Amino acid sequence: MFVTSPRMPPRLIARLDIKAPNLVKGIQLEGLRVMGDPAEHALRYYTQGIDELLYIDIVASLYGRNNLTDLVARTAAEVFVPLTVGGGIRSIDDITKLLRAGADKVSINTAAIARPELLKEAAQTFGSQCIVLSVEAKRTAPGKWEAYTDNGREKTGLDAVEWIRRAVDLGAGEVLLTSVDKEGTRKGFDIELIRAVAPLVAVPVIACGGPGTAEDVAKGLEAKADAVALASLFHYKLETVGSLKEKLKAQGIEVRS
Amino acid sequence: MSVQITVIDYGIGNVHSVLNAFRHEGADAVLSADPEVIRKAERLVLPGVGAFGDGMRELSKRQLIEPLREAVAKGTPLLGICLGMQLLLSESEEFGRHEGLGFIPGTVKRIEPTGGEKIPHIGWNRLLQPEGRSWSGSLLEEVPVSTSVYFVHSFTAVPNDERHRLADTSYGGFRIAAAVQKDNVTGCQFHPEKSGTAGLMMVRRFSTIDLKKAS
Numbered sequence: 001m002f003v004t005s006p007r008m009p010p011r012l013i014a015r016l017d018i019k020a021p022n023l024v025k026g027i028q029l030e031g032l033r034v035m036g037d038p039a040e041h042a043l044r045y046y047t048q049g050i051d052e053l054l055y056i057d058i059v060a061s062l063y064g065r066n067n068l069t070d071l072v073a074r075t076a077a078e079v080f081v082p083l084t085v086g087g088g089i090r091s092i093d094d095i096t097k098l099l100r101a102g103a104d105k106v107s108i109n110t111a112a113i114a115r116p117e118l119l120k121e122a123a124q125t126f127g128s129q130c131i132v133l134s135v136e137a138k139r140t141a142p143g144k145w146e147a148y149t150d151n152g153r154e155k156t157g158l159d160a161v162e163w164i165r166r167a168v169d170l171g172a173g174e175v176l177l178t179s180v181d182k183e184g185t186r187k188g189f190d191i192e193l194i195r196a197v198a199p200l201v202a203v204p205v206i207a208c209g210g211p212g213t214a215e216d217v218a219k220g221l222e223a224k225a226d227a228v229a230l231a232s233l234f235h236y237k238l239e240t241v242g243s244l245k246e247k248l249k250a251q252g253i254e255v256r257s
Numbered sequence: 258m259s260v261q262i263t264v265i266d267y268g269i270g271n272v273h274s275v276l277n278a279f280r281h282e283g284a285d286a287v288l289s290a291d292p293e294v295i296r297k298a299e300r301l302v303l304p305g306v307g308a309f310g311d312g313m314r315e316l317s318k319r320q321l322i323e324p325l326r327e328a329v330a331k332g333t334p335l336l337g338i339c340l341g342m343q344l345l346l347s348e349s350e351e352f353g354r355h356e357g358l359g360f361i362p363g364t365v366k367r368i369e370p371t372g373g374e375k376i377p378h379i380g381w382n383r384l385l386q387p388e389g390r391s392w393s394g395s396l397l398e399e400v401p402v403s404t405s406v407y408f409v410h411s412f413t414a415v416p417n418d419e420r421h422r423l424a425d426t427s428y429g430g431f432r433i434a435a436a437v438q439k440d441n442v443t444g445c446q447f448h449p450e451k452s453g454t455a456g457l458m459m460v461r462r463f464s465t466i467d468l469k470k471a472s
Contacts, residue, residue: 008380008428009405049453051381077277082407082451102273104451127307129377129409173377204379226375256381256405 009254011227012241013052013206014045014234019059020067025235027184028152035235039074045234046079048241051256053083054229058151060088069101076102086134092125107176109134110149113156116170123171133172135160137193138180145193152180161196168201175201176229179209186212186232189220198224214239214247221253262286262464263298267315270306275338278450282457284464292324301333305340309349309365312340329360334441336463342437342444343414351412360442363416370429381405382426384435395423396443396459397436406452413446
């Protein structure tokens with residue numbers, strides 16, 4: 001007799017924004033504060049039991065290239081959970097380099113907006129599971145969000161929800177959904193945004209931007225995010241991975257033990 | 258630890274994470290796509306991410322299918338990971354019908370969760386023990402039942418013989434073979450190189466135990 005297990009636990013992802021060589025944290029993607037060595041933080045979160053890691057080179061789009069290859073190689077040699085890398089990825093070659101260095105997935109924003117076919121080519125070359133669409137969504141009206149690029153600096157004129165739908169059709173295997181309005185504020189996720197996107201697409205949605213407490217994280221997961229990407233909460237040591245999991249469990253949310 | 262692990266590099270998926278994991282656990286791990294090296298290897302790992310048809314085509318293009326069959330026939334321990342596990346089976350229904358390596362009789366089929374769960378199956382899910390199946394002597398020996406490991410896939414191996422199922426997991430009520438084993442051939446659908454401590458335990462075990470005596 002085959003016994004089914006309960007629902008799969010949602011994934012807790014530590015997001016590390018990097019302005020090489022430092023881990024930085026901003027507020028609404030601006031006003032950066034240096035937090036230390038990214039690899040050290042990554043190893044600490046891994047040891048604490050994080051489910052995945054996310055590195056974003058936040059100045060890469062400005063320089064037109066991702067500078068994280070060495071850091072990715074160092075991290076992949078000592079951290080054995082999935083690692084996603086984003087920032088400044090423009091071509092199949094860029095993706096190949098990061099995957100060779102030890103990334104498991106890449107996240108793409110600016111280049112996909114400039115040339116949506118990149119998503120299709122990337123998914124065909126590496127598989128959809130490897131391609132994360134990164135969306136910076138800024139609220140423009142009730143129930144409306146616009147997609148931004150370059151860490152919330154550049155407007156695109158695209159309706160964020162429409163863009164996500166199209167990008168998933170093209171081959172994006174996951175959606176990293178960052179609220180520009182909430183990012184770094186510690187005021188909680190943009191719950192409406194999660195609700196508008198998560199049920200709409202057939203691929204996992206990673207909610208990002210805003211949570212300052214375990215309670216906030218729980219709300220994002222209750223809004224049906226498949227995963228949450230957390231930065232301030234961990235970087236400012238408001239929670240460890242373990243203490244967060246304990247609090248989520250106490251609220252009836254299943255986590256990986 | 259003197260045993261050498263040969264990770265088969267056939268141009269499909271991220272082989273470096275696998276290499277990293279073995280090296281982290283103290284194994285002497287090398288990459289190779291050389292048929293002679295594979296024939297003579299002490300232990301083989303077949304990684305891989307992507308489509309079944311592409312996987313077999315890339316193996317065939319590099320003339321690695323026969324060397325793999327010879328190695329397995331003479332008892333070389335082989336570990337298939339993710340697509341590498343699926344390739345161990347007889348055939349797949351992914352994008353048409355494709356013949357596999359045939360080490361474990363069975364078919365690779367699409368996952369069909371009943372609760373409207375998202376495909377692919379991505380994330381950490383529990384290792385369950387099929388009824389009557391012991392993990393003693395297998396790669397999972399040190400791994401507690403119900404440990405979560407990392408999956409990312411849309412298809413699943415369905416062995417013909419229930420005894421070849423080493424571990425299961427459940428996704429939306431759908432039974433997925435998390436690991437399979439027949440004699441010296443083991444496969445895991447999840448990524449031990451991405452499954453934290455539990456995954457590394459398996460990696461270490463594959464580098465140390467005598468798998469011919471297992472099962």
